[in-house]
Structure formats: structure tokens, C-alpha cells
Amino acid sequence: MVFVAPKFTADQATEILCHVWAAARGMRKRFLAIMSTLMANNCFRLLDHKPRINFSNFFIVALDDSTACVRYNFTMAQLHRVSIQLQLPQDDLRTPEGDVVSSVEALAMVCRRLTEPSKLFTVADEFGHSTAAYSRICKTAIAILYAKHATLLYFVRATVLKRLDDYCAAVARHSARANPKSGFENLQRSVYSGHSRRHCLNWQAITAPDGLIVSVYGPVEGRRHDTTMLSMSGLLEYMQKEGSFEGKVIYGDPTYV
Structure with missing residues (x-):
């Protein structure tokens, strides 16, 4: 030793x-x-x-659309619109530690963090913030979003009910099986431990035929089986209470189910 x-x-x-x-x-x-x-x-x-952050960098409000889409998956105009729709603070977003940025910048920082698996230093340097400040701002923005829209993350009921027949018809056109399907249980994401080669965290999500993620649940310990995670989410019980889902089926990934 x-x-x-x-x-x-x-x-x-x-x-x-x-x-x-x-x-x-x-x-x-x-x-x-x-x-x-x-x-x-x-x-x-x-x-x-410690690596040095270039504090002369800043959030470019007039960033061109092509670059913004690569960085944030949204154009700048779309970021402004989304920040309003998500009911982020109209003026500035403030963290409990005193960091202050515009709501659009806070949303851009969250989107940038989720766009690709970059190091925290890399994305923090792009905005000219320390890694600690970047983390605090993202955490505060996500906490606000979750507090306002947690029910939508669990299941986007209104949208699914409105498009349910279209979803079933779309699947039927591309499937030889007769059962009407409305969604696909997929989008599992895992954090791996290279030492033990085992999952650390699992997520469950349902993707509709039009690509919309209509349900998200997690994280759950990696040792849990997917069927156990489905049971823990209570999603089947939730859908059974809604008469519109009577006779409908959700696809499960055959690799895991």
C-alpha cells in the first residue's frame, strides 16, 4: 500500500x-x-x-442565431420568449449568495450546461463567471423552474390528452400490431462508475411520437431495475385514473424491460 x-x-x-x-x-x-x-x-x-477564469468574457445578448442554437439549442429571441413562458423573474435573477444576472442569461447558462457534457470551468469561462457563481445561478434558476412547473415534468397531461388520438394513429401507421400505443418508455440516462462499471443514477422518461418528452421521473439508484423504477414513479396508476388512457399501451425499451 x-x-x-x-x-x-x-x-x-x-x-x-x-x-x-x-x-x-x-x-x-x-x-x-x-x-x-x-x-x-x-x-x-x-x-x-486553480485555472483562471477570463472575467472579461460576458453573455452576448446579440449573439447570432446559428451560434446561439449550437450553444443553447435556442436562438436569442427564443430564449427571451421561453424565459417569459417559464415565468422566470421579469427583471434580474438573484441567488441567495447575492449573484445577480438577467433571467435570460440564467436560462442560457442552464441550457448551455445541458447542451453537452462540458467541464464546469469551460462553460463558466464562456460567461465570465467563477465556477461557484455559475453553479449557484444554475441551481437557483432550476429551483425556480421546478417550483413552478414540477407537475409538468411528471406528466404533461393537457398536451397528451389533446394529442392522444394523433399519437396512437401515428404509431399505428408504422406498426403491424393492433394495440394502440401513445408513448415510448425510454430516455434512460445513467451516470457510470468506471471502477465498478455499474449505473449510479437512472432516469425514466416517456417520449411521444412527435418527439415531445411528456414525462420525467428520477433520479433513482442504479441498482433498481427498470420495472421497479416504473413502479416507484406511480405513472401506471396515474394513467389508470384517467379514462382517456383506457386500452392504450406504452412501449418499453425491449433491451431493459
């Missing part, structure tokens, strides 16, 4: 050096010998320098 000491800050390293110098009784050769031994055995290591 190899012992590896934690990395020290500059203040901690200075204190250790003073103790070693005192232990060496001011003898330079003895001091250097002790330090060489400590470093060779990974007992004296300094923290790496």
Missing part, C-alpha cells in the same frame, strides 16, 4: 517547512535530506494552481 498525503495550501506548506527546519536544528543539509525524503514518499505536495 502506498501512502499519499493530501496536497497542501501555501500556508500549510509554510508551517510544515518551519517545523522541519526546527527539527533539523537549522542544519541546511539535514533539512534538505528530510524534505527530499518527504517528497520522494509523496508526503509533501502542493495544491495545483
Whole structure:
């Protein structure tokens, strides 16, 4: 077994050096010998320098549509419209720690974080915020969205009922089976542990034939089977209470179900 000491800050390293110098009784050769031994055995290591955020970067309100779509999956005009529809604060969004940004920028930061699996430093640097501030702003924006629209995340009832017949007809046109289907249980996302090669977190979602995600549930521990997760979500019981879903079927991914 190899012992590896934690990395020290500059203040901690200075204190250790003073103790070693005192232990060496001011003898330079003895001091250097002790330090060489400590470093060779990974007992004296300094923290790496933190990467520097370019705080001259900022959120570009007039960003061209093609670039905005790549970064946020929305144009700037669409971001403004979506922020209003999602009932984000009309003026600025403030975090409990005092960070202040416009609601459109906060929404853009959330969208940017979800667009691709980038490092937090990368996306924070694009907006000219520290990684801590970026996380706080995203967390606050998501908390507001969840508080206002949690029921829609669980199941978009009004939209599904309005389009239910169209969904069933669309599936019937592309399926040889007679049962009317209205959705597809899919979109499972997992966080993997490279060491154990097992799921850490699972999500469940239902995707309608037009591509709209009409239900999201999770996260659930990765050791749970998909059928267990479906039972935990209570989705089947929810749909059984709605008469419009009588005789309808949801596709499940044959790989997991």
C-alpha cells in the first residue's frame, strides 16, 4: 500500500517547512535530506494552481442565431420568449449568495450546461463567471423552474390528452400490431462508475411520437431495475385514473424491460 498525503495550501506548506527546519536544528543539509525524503514518499505536495477564469468574457445578448442554437439549442429571441413562458423573474435573477444576472442569461447558462457534457470551468469561462457563481445561478434558476412547473415534468397531461388520438394513429401507421400505443418508455440516462462499471443514477422518461418528452421521473439508484423504477414513479396508476388512457399501451425499451 502506498501512502499519499493530501496536497497542501501555501500556508500549510509554510508551517510544515518551519517545523522541519526546527527539527533539523537549522542544519541546511539535514533539512534538505528530510524534505527530499518527504517528497520522494509523496508526503509533501502542493495544491495545483486553480485555472483562471477570463472575467472579461460576458453573455452576448446579440449573439447570432446559428451560434446561439449550437450553444443553447435556442436562438436569442427564443430564449427571451421561453424565459417569459417559464415565468422566470421579469427583471434580474438573484441567488441567495447575492449573484445577480438577467433571467435570460440564467436560462442560457442552464441550457448551455445541458447542451453537452462540458467541464464546469469551460462553460463558466464562456460567461465570465467563477465556477461557484455559475453553479449557484444554475441551481437557483432550476429551483425556480421546478417550483413552478414540477407537475409538468411528471406528466404533461393537457398536451397528451389533446394529442392522444394523433399519437396512437401515428404509431399505428408504422406498426403491424393492433394495440394502440401513445408513448415510448425510454430516455434512460445513467451516470457510470468506471471502477465498478455499474449505473449510479437512472432516469425514466416517456417520449411521444412527435418527439415531445411528456414525462420525467428520477433520479433513482442504479441498482433498481427498470420495472421497479416504473413502479416507484406511480405513472401506471396515474394513467389508470384517467379514462382517456383506457386500452392504450406504452412501449418499453425491449433491451431493459
